[in-house]
Amino acid sequence: MARVLIVDNDPVFSETLSSIVTGLGHRSKQVKSLNEAFASGRKHDTDIVYLNTQLPDGNGLLAIAQFNAMRGHPEIIVMTGTPTPDGAEKAIRNGAWDYVEKQSTVDRMVLPLIRAIDYRGKRPTKNGAVKLKRGGIIGNSAGIKKCLSLVAEAASSDASALLLGETGVGKEVFARAIHENSLRATGPFVAVDCASMSRTLASSILFGHRKGAFTGADKDREGLVAQANNGTLFLDEVGELPLAMQKIFLRVLQEHRFRPVGARTEKTSDFRLICATNRDLDEMVARGTFRSDLLFRIRTVVMALPPLRDRADDLPKLIEHYVKQLCGKYGMPAKGISPDLLDIAKKYPWPGNVRELIHTLERAVLASKDTPKIFSRHLPDHIRINIARAAADRTQREEPPIPLHKGASCAISDAEQGLDNYTVRLASSPKEQTRPRLVHPQSPPSLRPNAEPNSVGISNNKVHSSELPRQGEHSLAAPISSQSGTEHYRQDSAYPDKKIGNSAIADTLSSPDSIKPFFEFRDEIFTQYLQNLMTLADGKVATACKLSGLSRSYLYDLLKKYTVKK
Numbered sequence: 001m002a003r004v005l006i007v008d009n010d011p012v013f014s015e016t017l018s019s020i021v022t023g024l025g026h027r028s029k030q031v032k033s034l035n036e037a038f039a040s041g042r043k044h045d046t047d048i049v050y051l052n053t054q055l056p057d058g059n060g061l062l063a064i065a066q067f068n069a070m071r072g073h074p075e076i077i078v079m080t081g082t083p084t085p086d087g088a089e090k091a092i093r094n095g096a097w098d099y100v101e102k103q104s105t106v107d108r109m110v111l112p113l114i115r116a117i118d119y120r121g122k123r124p125t126k127n128g129a130v131k132l133k134r135g136g137i138i139g140n141s142a143g144i145k146k147c148l149s150l151v152a153e154a155a156s157s158d159a160s161a162l163l164l165g166e167t168g169v170g171k172e173v174f175a176r177a178i179h180e181n182s183l184r185a186t187g188p189f190v191a192v193d194c195a196s197m198s199r200t201l202a203s204s205i206l207f208g209h210r211k212g213a214f215t216g217a218d219k220d221r222e223g224l225v226a227q228a229n230n231g232t233l234f235l236d237e238v239g240e241l242p243l244a245m246q247k248i249f250l251r252v253l254q255e256h257r258f259r260p261v262g263a264r265t266e267k268t269s270d271f272r273l274i275c276a277t278n279r280d281l282d283e284m285v286a287r288g289t290f291r292s293d294l295l296f297r298i299r300t301v302v303m304a305l306p307p308l309r310d311r312a313d314d315l316p317k318l319i320e321h322y323v324k325q326l327c328g329k330y331g332m333p334a335k336g337i338s339p340d341l342l343d344i345a346k347k348y349p350w351p352g353n354v355r356e357l358i359h360t361l362e363r364a365v366l367a368s369k370d371t372p373k374i375f376s377r378h379l380p381d382h383i384r385i386n387i388a389r390a391a392a393d394r395t396q397r398e399e400p401p402i403p404l405h406k407g408a409s410c411a412i413s414d415a416e417q418g419l420d421n422y423t424v425r426l427a428s429s430p431k432e433q434t435r436p437r438l439v440h441p442q443s444p445p446s447l448r449p450n451a452e453p454n455s456v457g458i459s460n461n462k463v464h465s466s467e468l469p470r471q472g473e474h475s476l477a478a479p480i481s482s483q484s485g486t487e488h489y490r491q492d493s494a495y496p497d498k499k500i501g502n503s504a505i506a507d508t509l510s511s512p513d514s515i516k517p518f519f520e521f522r523d524e525i526f527t528q529y530l531q532n533l534m535t536l537a538d539g540k541v542a543t544a545c546k547l548s549g550l551s552r553s554y555l556y557d558l559l560k561k562y563t564v565k566k
């Protein structure tokens with residue numbers, strides 16, 4: 001919550017601006033002259049000054065430096081009814097944050113305020129570090145850093161904040177951090193779990209009740225809204241708030257007044273609201289299960305917390321921290337963490353996020369008993385199975401299984417059989433000799449070379465058919481014959497300027513001496529296929545998927561494995 005001083009002798013204008021500022025959750029004070037402004041500045045810290053140029057006792061433009069030197073070293077937004085380029089330059093040179101025309105739109109008037117407050121929340125302290133209490137937040141990944149800067153921003157005002165993210169991702173931890181860094185830090189932090197609140201008792205829980213208001217109400221009871229006075233009210237799972245309660249709560253938010261169940265008079269509570277949800281509130285609004293006016297009120301500052309699987313960089317520190325904490329809890333000496341455990345943790349998707357990680361580590365710490373290190377062996381079976389299955393699935397997709405009972409030699413002969421349908425044709429010109437092609441005899445004519453005398457079919461130049469482009473799919477560049485009978489590489493007319501890449505496959509296949517080991521040869525074919533595919537697809541993965549019939553994830557895997565650039 002920023003303190004904003006409005007210095008203007010036009011009371012109507014000042015009043016309007018003041019209500020906009022307070023509507024944004026900040027405090028505002030209006031004064032009519034420079035002297036009044038300086039008197040106020042001696043008594044209170046000020047964050048922002050809206051300063052008119054023409055004032056009864058002087059020109060605001062000439063007083064900017066004095067305002068800058070006031071308590072709190074405020075940012076100055078100069079306002080004028082008659083803007084001029086010289087006036088703008090003078091304002092900025094004298095140290096103003098911005099120079100705005102008084103007849104501007106509300107946005108133009110307010111934007112410099114929002115930006116100046118944002119800047120003040122993030123600017124380094126004198127010793128160069130951003131002063132922010134992390135409140136137990138572990139991690140320095142880009143995602144966490146972004147959220148921490150939003151914590152600073154949210155903490156600098158009293159505006160409502162909405163935290164979004166999957167379960168266990170740390171929404172409550174971040175809500176507490178906003179509270180602890182705000183001006184309300186010395187007040188209470190009251191958390192309400194809307195999902196577990198009984199519908200019939202919701203009013204009583206939130207607003208309290210008077211003795212005798214209903215059966216069982218044997219004494220007056222203060223509700224959670226009242227308990228949050230001067231502090232922060234945290235509504236967890238706000239999407240679960242019943243519609244009827246949403247309407248009541250909207251009014252409470254607007255007026256900060258509420259009536260306890262059975263009471264005749266209203267009470268007030270000065271609280272700051274932070275909400276959290278893992279549901280899509282916009283979709284709920286569309287379905288009519290969440291009020292749009294309430295959503296509008298609660299999402300002034302929005303923070304989307306990234307899931308743990310998207311910030312693997314944070315895992316080592318999180319694991320180290322919680323293993324240490326858990327060893328302490330169970331009276332065990334500190335344990336080390338084996339790299340294989342970290343490796344698995346980085347591969348597992350953690351659907352329950354940090355909460356699931358903590359529970360998993362607790363089981364692992366207990367399972368490791370007297371072992372001084374925790375290994376992946378100590379992780380619960382379902383996690384190890386998940387990783388093992390994913391690895392096997394990848395291998396299966398990459399390498400077609402060879403029946404074990406046949407043995408290696410049979411497998412090779414199978415591969416040869418599969419290749420009988422393919423012939424490697426070698427070009428005659430030196431240029432073309434570096435461009436061998438694998439052509440399926442049943443390929444459509446447009447993809448097949450004409451029968452030419454210089455094409456050489458080599459019986460042992462065979463690759464497994466399943467590893468080559470399938471019939472009818474784009475294969476390696478399709479050759480055409482010129483009238484002179486010289487074979488040229490035709491570039492598909494749809495891709496006139498694409499150069500199709502090449503490998504030394506022809507050399508490998510040209511004689512028994514030069515034949516390469518099957519898998520080495522296979523890898524070259526794959527690499528060449530992928531390079532050509534990506535060239536034809538203009539580097540676009542979606543196009544490459546269409547052309548190749550590969551799924552996006554499998555294509556990504558292949559590009560990574562064969563280090564082919566997109």
Ligand SMILES: Nc1ncnc2c1ncn2[C@@H]1O[C@H](COP(=O)(O)OP(=O)(O)OP(=O)(O)O)[C@@H](O)[C@H]1O
Pocket residue numbers: 136137138139165166167168169170171172173174236276278354355358
């Ligand atoms: N960045 C973090 N650093 C350290 N601990 C964390 C972090 N994020 C979450 N935790 C821990 O993970 C657990 C779950 O966090 P929290 O309750 O804040 O999640 P949540 O998103 O509010 O979950 P839910 O949506 O289920 O209410 C807590 O024990 C919390 O301390």
